[in-house]
Amino acid sequence: MSEAITADKFWQFSLQLYPQVKPLCLQWQDELGVNVNLLLLLCYLEQQQLSLSAAELQQLAAQLNNFSAQFTKPLRTLRKNTAIAAVTPAQQQTLKQALLQAELELEKLEQQLLLQHCPPLSKKATPLLELYLAQFNTDSNADSDTLAAQILDLRQAYQHLSQHGG
Numbered sequence: 001m002s003e004a005i006t007a008d009k010f011w012q013f014s015l016q017l018y019p020q021v022k023p024l025c026l027q028w029q030d031e032l033g034v035n036v037n038l039l040l041l042l043c044y045l046e047q048q049q050l051s052l053s054a055a056e057l058q059q060l061a062a063q064l065n066n067f068s069a070q071f072t073k074p075l076r077t078l079r080k081n082t083a084i085a086a087v088t089p090a091q092q093q094t095l096k097q098a099l100l101q102a103e104l105e106l107e108k109l110e111q112q113l114l115l116q117h118c119p120p121l122s123k124k125a126t127p128l129l130e131l132y133l134a135q136f137n138t139d140s141n142a143d144s145d146t147l148a149a150q151i152l153d154l155r156q157a158y159q160h161l162s163q164h165g166g
Contacts (some may be wrong), residue, residue, distance in 0.1 A: 014040045031137040037110040042128040043158045051126035072106045
């Protein structure tokens, strides 16, 4: 793991990038099963011109998916289904906010786990986003054209950050 990448730097990068790419990240999460934290890490690595192999990426994704399946996804599902007849709308909102805060803490922990399990990185530019997204089947050429355009949008967003002090 590179000394230059710290959990705090990665978290700050994510906080800056995510608001700009949130709709795309959530679409890929819902439609493809993409892990947003891993996606953000790959954006960060690409921005820093750091890389890992396809096998290392698959292993990292598998380790994260185990944690996410056990903790983050169930909490997210619970947060999205807070409509309970027995409580008032204000109580529902309070519950939803508490679950959202807990989910955010799990997201931060996921990022720390990614960095802990990340293998040594090589200093080269590799299209990590394509490598990761290739693990998720897209059905048609139209889908792959759309995906390519979305990846370009994502890259432009993080490149814009680096040009403006991010």
